[in-house]
Amino acid sequence: MLDHLPTESPIPLVKPPLTRFPPLWAQSRQEICESFEWFRSYQGGVYRNSGTVKGYFLSGFSAQRDCFEFGGKFIVSHGGGKAESTYSHNGHTLHKSADDQRAHDMSVRALIENYRTGQPLVLLIDDKYVHFPFDLGSRDVYMAVLGTRISVTSWTSTAYSRPSKSHPSGKVVRYKFAFQWCEDQGQPWWFEEDSKGASRRCPSYSNSQARRVSWGLPLKPTNIYFQCFACSDESPRVYAQDWACLNPMCPMFWVAPSGSPLPEQLNYNSEFISLIDSRPLPRSFRDSLIPKPPVLAPQGGVTTTYACSRGWHCQKCGRLSCRSAWEHYECPNCKVRLTPRQESTRCQRGYSTMETSPMQRGTAGHLSCPTTGNSRSPAGLLLTHAAPRGKIHLIQSNALVHIQADRIFEAYQQQAFDGTLLFRRWPLRSNPKVRGPLLTNYFSQNSGETYRYVGGADNTVPFDRAPGAVVQARGLIQKRIREALEEAYEFNEVLSAAYMQQQKMAFHSDSEKGLGPVVAGLSMGSPALMHFRLLSKHAPRDEQRTTAMTVVLRHGDVLVMEGAGVQEFYEYTCFKIPYNFRIAATARWITPDHS
Numbered sequence: 001m002l003d004h005l006p007t008e009s010p011i012p013l014v015k016p017p018l019t020r021f022p023p024l025w026a027q028s029r030q031e032i033c034e035s036f037e038w039f040r041s042y043q044g045g046v047y048r049n050s051g052t053v054k055g056y057f058l059s060g061f062s063a064q065r066d067c068f069e070f071g072g073k074f075i076v077s078h079g080g081g082k083a084e085s086t087y088s089h090n091g092h093t094l095h096k097s098a099d100d101q102r103a104h105d106m107s108v109r110a111l112i113e114n115y116r117t118g119q120p121l122v123l124l125i126d127d128k129y130v131h132f133p134f135d136l137g138s139r140d141v142y143m144a145v146l147g148t149r150i151s152v153t154s155w156t157s158t159a160y161s162r163p164s165k166s167h168p169s170g171k172v173v174r175y176k177f178a179f180q181w182c183e184d185q186g187q188p189w190w191f192e193e194d195s196k197g198a199s200r201r202c203p204s205y206s207n208s209q210a211r212r213v214s215w216g217l218p219l220k221p222t223n224i225y226f227q228c229f230a231c232s233d234e235s236p237r238v239y240a241q242d243w244a245c246l247n248p249m250c251p252m253f254w255v256a257p258s259g260s261p262l263p264e265q266l267n268y269n270s271e272f273i274s275l276i277d278s279r280p281l282p283r284s285f286r287d288s289l290i291p292k293p294p295v296l297a298p299q300g301g302v303t304t305t306y307a308c309s310r311g312w313h314c315q316k317c318g319r320l321s322c323r324s325a326w327e328h329y330e331c332p333n334c335k336v337r338l339t340p341r342q343e344s345t346r347c348q349r350g351y352s353t354m355e356t357s358p359m360q361r362g363t364a365g366h367l368s369c370p371t372t373g374n375s376r377s378p379a380g381l382l383l384t385h386a387a388p389r390g391k392i393h394l395i396q397s398n399a400l401v402h403i404q405a406d407r408i409f410e411a412y413q414q415q416a417f418d419g420t421l422l423f424r425r426w427p428l429r430s431n432p433k434v435r436g437p438l439l440t441n442y443f444s445q446n447s448g449e450t451y452r453y454v455g456g457a458d459n460t461v462p463f464d465r466a467p468g469a470v471v472q473a474r475g476l477i478q479k480r481i482r483e484a485l486e487e488a489y490e491f492n493e494v495l496s497a498a499y500m501q502q503q504k505m506a507f508h509s510d511s512e513k514g515l516g517p518v519v520a521g522l523s524m525g526s527p528a529l530m531h532f533r534l535l536s537k538h539a540p541r542d543e544q545r546t547t548a549m550t551v552v553l554r555h556g557d558v559l560v561m562e563g564a565g566v567q568e569f570y571e572y573t574c575f576k577i578p579y580n581f582r583i584a585a586t587a588r589w590i591t592p593d594h595s
């Protein structure tokens with residue numbers, strides 16, 4: 001008689017609270033992605049790198065026959081996606097039916113590769129993962145790292161979803177993977193300490209349950225493998241009730257030798273689901289998962305490299321968090337702070353050059369209007385591009401403006417270090433696909449009227465208390481427009497955005513209610529590329545949404561978008577900060593108290 005193991009771990013109705021924080025945890029997916037190199041995927045549950053899986057995320061989508069055995073040292077999950085889903089496209093809610101997973105699907109293939117090569121991966125859970133025996137929410141933990149695992153076995157199974165045209169029975173193929181705890185890490189952090197604190201154990205785990213068999217990869221205990229008469233493939237006896245062929249291409253897939261399909265209620269064959277002898281972790285995986293401490297000393301004279309923009313791990317409470325303040329790292333949980341040594345960055349020579357022409361037509365054919373102005377005025381080179389119902393002017397810097405921009409750039413940095421100017425990453429409007437707050441990629445501070453697009457009133461200081469650097473930036477923008485366009489524009493709001501290396505501002509348009517028709521920005525520091533494209537409402541076909549125009553913004557340049565039509569038709573993004581640090585001061589007129 002075969003031993004029976006339930007195919008699903010019992011789900012506790014009320015879970016006990018966590019008695020302490022996990023060694024690695026976070027309150028948003030962004031915090032994990034920015035600070036934990038093993039999981040950088042904002043969507044989906046499988047984080048792949050070079051054809052294998054680095055991180056695997058277990059959430060609320062538990063499937064039939066997923067389990068958490070031996071206190072969680074042995075976890076079965078159904079990696080690889082293709083579950084049914086609901087999403088919105090162009091304002092419509094669409095439904096996607098579940099589909100069969102296939103061995104060549106990217107995630108399935110990568111998971112099989114981990115299994116085949118014995119390459120470890122890291123498991124993470126969130127507070128919706130039903131099989132974890134403790135309540136993460138009791139400590140406001142959204143995601144926690146479960147530790148390093150080896151994939152010890154894999155097989156194909158079935159799951160039932162809503163019937164669809166391609167799957168009228170609702171039955172779809174799923175790849176199952178079993179992930180076993182790597183003993184080199186010591187005992188799992190959630191095993192409770194006993195009263196003496198000498199050993200650790202988990203309430204639902206007893207040693208007698210562990211069957212230690214000396215399998216090595218490939219895990220093929222011959223006594224439970226049988227050959228299918230139809231396809232000649234060998235499949236293991238996974239379930240206690242009966243054997244079935246597990247080749248999804250075979251007509252006998254999921255059919256027992258009696259000719260009947262396997263029943264829905266199945267128990268695992270404990271010879272198949274069993275802890276194997278722990279093998280040492282490969283050398284390259286032996287380092288702890290704890291991220292290295294953040295960079296606190298200038299690298300090549302700057303504290304704004306890509307590494308400096310990443311998140312960090314608080315050694316006191318285990319929280320992983322984003323770097324959300326320019327001048328320091330602060331743990332949002334226990335308020336521990338680390339302050340990098342600051343040095344201001346001069347605008348280096350390389351910052352002013354970028355081997356490309358300043359305004360280039362993009363691949364989208366619709367921005368076909370010729371350049372309407374291309375004049376060398378005393379103010380510098382002025383390039384004007386006519387857009388539907390508006391114009392985009394680039395007032396390029398000259399030697400004198402360069403010096404003025406240098407001073408403002410220096411003042412911005414000094415005021416950001418001494419706290420006169422608070423550069424922060426603010427939460428974006430909620431994104432249903434990402435749990436927890438999602439912070440802007442760049443740091444910003446707003447002066448003058450409230451600008452709702454980023455930070456709202458919390459991010460705004462009135463102009464009479466605005467940092468000197470901001471007042472000077474607005475002055476230079478207004479002066480450059482007067483000189484080059486011979487227009488006198490007044491602005492009552494400036495959004496100052498600071499970008500570390502590789503940071504960016506995503507596609508957007510300045511179409512907030514109450515905004516005047518002219519928006520002008522001064523660039524300082526590293527050059528950047530600003531891409532314009534049509535808004536989706538004006539571009540029904542995907543090919544119309546490619547880049548319409550790219551502008552290269554260099555130190556001291558002022559970009560002016562003139563006419564509400566620019567904002568009505570276009571959206572733009574600013575990215576590629578190659579020389580690790582840039583500040584943009586963008587000025588607008590906003591009707592006071594607009595609602």
Ligand SMILES: O=C(O)CCC(=O)C(=O)O
Pocket residue numbers: 495497505510521523553574584586
């Ligand atoms: O970094 C830049 O120059 C772009 C700024 C911008 O688009 C904005 O503030 O809305």
